Amino acid sequence: MTSMADWPVVPAPVDPGSDDRLFFDNHEWDTIEAATARIIPTDYDPGAREARAVRFIDRYLSGIGYVYAAADGSGFLQMSGRLADAWRARIADLGETYCQGVRELDTIARERFGVDFVSLRESHQDAVLEQLSGSSKPAPVGLTGEDGNPTIQVYAFDDGLTFFDALVAHTRQGFYGDPVYGGNRDRVGWTVIGFPGPESLRDTMDGTYSVREYYVQDYDWRDLIPYLRGAGRS
Amino acid sequence: MEYARKPDPVDVLIVGMGASGGTAAKVLCEAGLKVVGLERGPWLRPREHFSGDEIKFLNRTYLWSDPRVNPRTVRMDQNETAVPTPFSMVPQMVGGGTVHWAGWLPRPRPSDFQMRTLHGDIEGASLADWPISYDDLEPYLSKVEWAFGCAGLDGADKYEPYRSTPYPCPPLPPTRAGKRFYDACKKLGINAMPIPQALVTKPYRGRTPSNWTSFWNGYGDPSGMRSSTLDTFVPEALATGNLELRPESYVREVTVGPDGRACGVVYIDALGREVEQEATLVLLCLGAVESARLMLLSKSRLHPDGLANNSGQVGRNATFHEYLFAVGLFNDEQPLYGFPGNYISGGSFQFYETDYDRGHIGGALIGASNVGQPINWNFPGRPQWGSAGKDADRDFYNHSMKIGHTLHDLPVASNRVDLDPEVKDAWGLPAARITHKAHPNDFRLAKWQVDKNVEILEAAGAWKTIPVYLERGRASGNTCHQHGTVRMGTDPANTVLNEWCQAHDVDNLYVLDGAGFPTATGVNPTLTIMANAWRCADYIAGVHAKGRTERLSQGRSGRAAARTS
Numbered sequence: 147m148t149s150m151a152d153w154p155v156v157p158a159p160v161d162p163g164s165d166d167r168l169f170f171d172n173h174e175w176d177t178i179e180a181a182t183a184r185i186i187p188t189d190y191d192p193g194a195r196e197a198r199a200v201r202f203i204d205r206y207l208s209g210i211g212y213v214y215a216a217a218d219g220s221g222f223l224q225m226s227g228r229l230a231d232a233w234r235a236r237i238a239d240l241g242e243t244y245c246q247g248v249r250e251l252d253t254i255a256r257e258r259f260g261v262d263f264v265s266l267r268e269s270h271q272d273a274v275l276e277q278l279s280g281s282s283k284p285a286p287v288g289l290t291g292e293d294g295n296p297t298i299q300v301y302a303f304d305d306g307l308t309f310f311d312a313l314v315a316h317t318r319q320g321f322y323g324d325p326v327y328g329g330n331r332d333r334v335g336w337t338v339i340g341f342p343g344p345e346s347l348r349d350t351m352d353g354t355y356s357v358r359e360y361y362v363q364d365y366d367w368r369d370l371i372p373y374l375r376g377a378g379r380s
Numbered sequence: 381m382e383y384a385r386k387p388d389p390v391d392v393l394i395v396g397m398g399a400s401g402g403t404a405a406k407v408l409c410e411a412g413l414k415v416v417g418l419e420r421g422p423w424l425r426p427r428e429h430f431s432g433d434e435i436k437f438l439n440r441t442y443l444w445s446d447p448r449v450n451p452r453t454v455r456m457d458q459n460e461t462a463v464p465t466p467f468s469m470v471p472q473m474v475g476g477g478t479v480h481w482a483g484w485l486p487r488p489r490p491s492d493f494q495m496r497t498l499h500g501d502i503e504g505a506s507l508a509d510w511p512i513s514y515d516d517l518e519p520y521l522s523k524v525e526w527a528f529g530c531a532g533l534d535g536a537d538k539y540e541p542y543r544s545t546p547y548p549c550p551p552l553p554p555t556r557a558g559k560r561f562y563d564a565c566k567k568l569g570i571n572a573m574p575i576p577q578a579l580v581t582k583p584y585r586g587r588t589p590s591n592w593t594s595f596w597n598g599y600g601d602p603s604g605m606r607s608s609t610l611d612t613f614v615p616e617a618l619a620t621g622n623l624e625l626r627p628e629s630y631v632r633e634v635t636v637g638p639d640g641r642a643c644g645v646v647y648i649d650a651l652g653r654e655v656e657q658e659a660t661l662v663l664l665c666l667g668a669v670e671s672a673r674l675m676l677l678s679k680s681r682l683h684p685d686g687l688a689n690n691s692g693q694v695g696r697n698a699t700f701h702e703y704l705f706a707v708g709l710f711n712d713e714q715p716l717y718g719f720p721g722n723y724i725s726g727g728s729f730q731f732y733e734t735d736y737d738r739g740h741i742g743g744a745l746i747g748a749s750n751v752g753q754p755i756n757w758n759f760p761g762r763p764q765w766g767s768a769g770k771d772a773d774r775d776f777y778n779h780s781m782k783i784g785h786t787l788h789d790l791p792v793a794s795n796r797v798d799l800d801p802e803v804k805d806a807w808g809l810p811a812a813r814i815t816h817k818a819h820p821n822d823f824r825l826a827k828w829q830v831d832k833n834v835e836i837l838e839a840a841g842a843w844k845t846i847p848v849y850l851e852r853g854r855a856s857g858n859t860c861h862q863h864g865t866v867r868m869g870t871d872p873a874n875t876v877l878n879e880w881c882q883a884h885d886v887d888n889l890y891v892l893d894g895a896g897f898p899t900a901t902g903v904n905p906t907l908t909i910m911a912n913a914w915r916c917a918d919y920i921a922g923v924h925a926k927g928r929t930e931r932l933s934q935g936r937s938g939r940a941a942a943r944t945s
Contacts, residue, residue, distance in 0.1 A: 301444050
């Protein structure tokens with residue numbers, strides 16, 4: 147077993163031009179691609195389809211070769227030991243979740259509309275996803291309305307997710323994650339929300355990448371904090 | 381099981397090389413003691429292993445303890461069956477929680493050390509005074525701030541207790557969200573200040589402020605700008621030549637001799653071999669959950685209920701600082717930005733002390749922050765998918781902020797860590813089982829503070845505010861703060877450790893992490909943990925290791941309170 151600090155880097159970043167299937171078969175790929183495009187749709191901005199979220203998910207589910215990018219993005223870490231065992235089991239569970247999920251999408255699609263999910267028009271795909279998720283398609287943020295999901299964790303892991311929750315989580319990751327994982331093609335996700343992300347992971351290690359200009363540049367603490375001006379302070 | 385040759389005994393064995401273990405190693409090694417540090421996790425190299433990869437650091441278990449390797453179970457009371465839950469998964473690695481943290485470094489207040497004296501008996505709670513006062517800790521708070529690196533603004537906090545030293549570094553510039561917070565506080569007459577942060581903002585002791593990525597909270601820092609024991613105290617301890625650090629070494633038991641004193645530990649090394657290491661002193665620094673678990677796992681004829689547990693108190697009075705907040709969404713033209721500053725900006729101690737008119741005891745340090753990074757930024761009710769979801773990201777990612785606090789939860793005897801009867805970890809040993817149900821005071825405190833945060837967000841011009849209260853009273857472990865479980869105090873009948881964090885029952889066993897905290901305090905605990913570990917390590921090196929004992933006289937707490945007005 148190699149110590150985690152010495153896991154070798156396999157120098158094989160995801161080829162941004164490749165759509166080779168490593169995990170999904172063609173039908174599964176097409177189905178998941180269509181589903182991700184309903185999670186983050188294409189409008190006047192690119193969506194999950196253009197970001198290649200399906201490729202991100204396919205690489206992730208293909209084994210444990212795409213779990214951790216090397217810090218500088220030059221490839222992926224080759225895990226060993228207990229963490230590798232944990233990830234092998236986690237990815238196997240997720241793969242099963244996705245394969246069952248595709249079958250479920252098709253089953254609902256055929257029952258309600260007579261064809262597979264991938265052949266449905268978008269509004270019908272949404273209806274299938276609504277049925278799968280057990281609630282209606284989210285409404286825009288309004289001044290009133292239900293506010294669910296109270297707690298927030300710093301971390302969000304993948305264990306125990308339903309297919310729908312996994313699809314939503316991984317579509318986001320494939321849209322907004324670092325391009326090294328095979329999604330967020332040409333950093334489109336970051337452009338859509340106005341996040342000036344790094345050109346490369348390496349740039350986040352050596353000071354090249356900085357968001358310093360986004361802090362307030364012109365300020366006086368005595369103006370922001372009147373107490374600093376007070377004569378009475380100790 | 382394969383066995384390795386037994387290594388030579390050492391002066392001090394430290395189990396867990398995070399915040400407290402790293403601090404103790406530095407102090408003891410610099411005092412000339414021979415130390416072996418055992419850490420179950422890896423010894424990563426910041427400049428080689430850390431970068432701004434949100435997926436790797438926030439969504440996968442590169443730093444965080446993996447729940448499939450180290451499962452935990454959670455329940456609200458003893459009638460429930462605990463459910464596997466990734467609860468408070470502090471990184472298990474050299475540096476521990478000082479690797480992933482945002483680096484909030486606020487000082488505790490004198491009142492935090494005398495909750496029982498100030499408030500008496502509160503029904504359903506197990507309030508206790510600390511056996512030390514703010515004055516006892518103050519010199520060590522300064523030592524940590526200066527040895528470690530801390531940015532803060534002198535004189536900004538109107539409610540600040542006595543400090544013997546100024547801040548070593550000036551604060552970061554305000555973020556745009558932070559400026560909104562300062563402006564709103566000014567409008568409402570609230571004293572705000574930059575929250576002290578464990579990083580360097582100017583060249584400081586060989587470190588340079590070069591990580592302006594804001595990949596901070598949850599990430600390791602590749603630059604040495606943000607402070608961690610991995611990047612500061614551990615290298616300083618190694619430089620003495622007195623520390624031997626053995627990573628990926630999983631301690632499964634503290635062994636005891638026929639006299640009931642600690643002999644050392646048995647651990648499984650990186651190659652899977654069982655190793656027995658003897659030492660004159662054993663220091664547990666695993667964090668409040670894991671230190672209690674290891675003590676409960678270390679059963680023997682003389683310690684049938686777990687090590688040093690004659691009182692039956694090991695694991696009890698656990699507190700976890702649930703993070704509660706209000707989110708503000710803004711619809712004006714001025715972006716607040718969702719990235720610079722990350723999790724830290726302006727804050728206020730104005731509501732920290734008890735005001736009985738609010739209907740509860742205690743209070744909170746409130747802090748403004750941005751809402752997160754692209755994948756994981758979130759607010760309650762954020763549309764999860766479809767065009768509404770995409771619009772929410774586009775409209776509010778750069779137009780939102782939150783104000784939150786870590787809940788000063790009251791200790792309750794039945795809130796505890798023990799051993800799960802069913803669930804085992806990757807080594808086959810029982811997982812830690814968390815039983816935690818919020819005290820009624822916790823609900824009232826959280827409600828008042830969150831409502832105050834809503835008021836400030838409204839004054840800041842928020843279009844919509846979303847309060848997140850302590851709704852069901854179930855702790856989620858979302859701050860990674862852990863305290864209680866191995867209380868310090870003067871009475872061996874109802875506490876486990878004395879004022880030096882030395883076990884009453886086992887005089888060569890110390891527990892130096894947050895486990896010793898009799899009450900949670902209302903501030904982020906790591907500065908207090910490190911200062912306390914330094915204080916106790918000073919005692920170990922200066923008194924215990926020289927064959928002497930000393931006791932700290934009690935009943936001096938009034939002076940500390942008087943000094944702070």
